[in-house]
Amino acid sequence: MEECVYIRLKYRAQIKPNTPILLKDIANIIGNEDVTEKVGELVLGEFSKDKDVFILDVTVVLQTIFRHFPKLTMDTYGPSQTIVEVIRKRKKVSKVGFIIVWLILFVGAAFAIMNFHEDVSMRQMHERLYFMITGEHSSHPLIFQIPYSIGLGLGMILFFNHIFKKKFNDEPSPMEVEMFNYQQELDQYLIMRENKMYSSFLDDD
Template sequence: MKEEKVYLRLKKKIAVKKQHLIRLGDIAHITGNIDFLDKLKELKIYQITEKDNNVSVIDGFQLLETLVAHYPFLTIELLGSNQTIIEIKKEEKKANLLLIFAIWLLLCIGSAMAIMNFHYDVSMEEVHQGLFYLLTGDRQDKPLWIQIPYSIGLGLGMILFFNHIFKKRFNEEPSPLEVEMFNYQQDLDQYLIYHENALNKRDDS
């Protein structure tokens, strides 16, 4: 008699609506040599409640506990991650165009002030004047033929650095901002796994 074996790989993160009933197929990729894989995918794992607020975490041990209780004859192997983060969607609200414009304006002004203050701190105007004198032998307070290309190059450099212009991406390489956002999301996920574990919530209640 062959051993009935099931392999599970938990999904790292999923998004569901409020009051959603989490089933095995929602949070895991499943394979094995059994004939009832489709039935196994429909196994009830966790019911989202109001106590979960915006996020919950399903632990691999909780999952195995449920599977063993329903299918004690199965050999189960859990591969990869041991937790699945469940993001609970809120009702979508219409975008406030006035708020978006205010934030956009604030960011633009803040960025412009940061660039201007940086140039003031490093005496960029004097640098341009010195460069103009070095190249031409003349002194000029506003060497525009250096300052204008420099300003254009500064903008182009920022576009290339962030690898975006509006929604257009120049290549598949992530920008430094995307890398930092990814690292932040990884740290946030680890925090949620530690503090929002659904198994711990169940034990504490």
């Protein structure tokens, strides 16, 4: 009876620098334990020093397996390509640089909020609301301005579902959703570019 293995490529895989890319690193393999261990140890390639990301197609996987196990039956499902990324050691963040960036973002956000409030005449609206309720004029209706300022900060915390490293629930924040969408579009671009380069290579041949 012929052995059969089922292979499902991962959408994205990460490896350490200066290490060969093994099949088990970029795919889930199901089948006889002895066979899957041997297949999983197959080397698919190595990272070049000038590239951190590249696309690995399922045809490369099948060709590699067939070259070493010609009688093995293979069945693939899931993604037809996987994005392989090398994880290099990150440099430590400078505390001085972090403080400078934090200050720039803080001041920029503060100016953006103040300019927005000036555009919509928020102060005049508070003064008018205070006059409508109390019948008195006040250029500093703190009874409205203070709760509004506190509510503005709390609203932003609840909106982003984050305070420092703590999350209030398991729902993704709008920033996390935007980052996810950006990563999806970036991955799609890498795949399209790789396919275009591969097509051009075939046309030249």
